[in-house]
Amino acid sequence: MTLLRSAALSDIGRVRRNNEDRFLHDEVAMIFGVADGVGGLPGGAEAAQHTVDEIASAVRDAPAGQPLSLTPIVQRVNFLVHNLGADLSPGVGIGSTLTFGVIRDGRLHIAHVGDSRCYGWRRGEIAQLTDDHSVENEARLRRARGEVVYYHEGNRNALTRCMGQPGSPAVDVIERPLEPGDRYLFCTDGVTRLVGDHELAEIMGRVDDPEEALSQIITLAVRRGGPDNATGVMVFVDEP
Secondary structure, three states: OOOEEEEEEEEOOOOOOOOOEEEEEEOOOOEEEEEEEOOOOOOHHHHHHHHHHHHHHHHHHOOOOOOOOHHHHHHHHHHHHHHHHHHHOOOOOOOEOEEEEEEEOOEEEEEEEOOOEEEEEEOOEEEEOOOOOEHHHHHHHHHHOOOOOOOOHHHOOOEOOOEOOOOOOOOEEEEEEOOOOOEEEEEOHHHHOOOOHHHHHHHHHHOOOHHHHHHHHHHHHHHOOOOOOEEEEEEEEOOO
């Protein structure tokens, strides 16, 4: 049995009038993650809320004795969010990022769409486990394949995938065996644009309480201007 401690926290920040971030935090079903309503589209809060609600329901209903397949779950939820967008915003739709993990059989199963992130801290080293689905990153990958790609600097952070888009988004799925002492952070870009990886590593390694570690990270993002909602879910895997 996996022993863990976890915490979740969201702050509206200092600029936004509404908090369009949502989180997944269920220690019984062992589901953890974040969703961030896409800026520039209406219904961001509704998109993020519908995303986390439907993901949680689908994962809880998944048969416990069968292998966990997150891609069809995410794509089915994308369809539901897209349909909600057709009702709420027929002209442009709604959208949300989604980055979440499910712990089963001593492994962390991560599914990812958008530019929220999952970090893993292990034995003093931090690793960004997810890649942002942004125009800049897409261009970098295509250039690595030898393609000639240009983009406007003002669009570098624009999303290339999100929940609620037409069709089925490509879903990044990562599987990671858990080790005692592992620490994981799921967070929105209101955190990652203001707190560096080295700072995340320092706090995650120094603070031995997940709620306090997360509070320090979110507080740091808000102190630096808080231009966006800042949300995180922290998971500590304990020694058995």
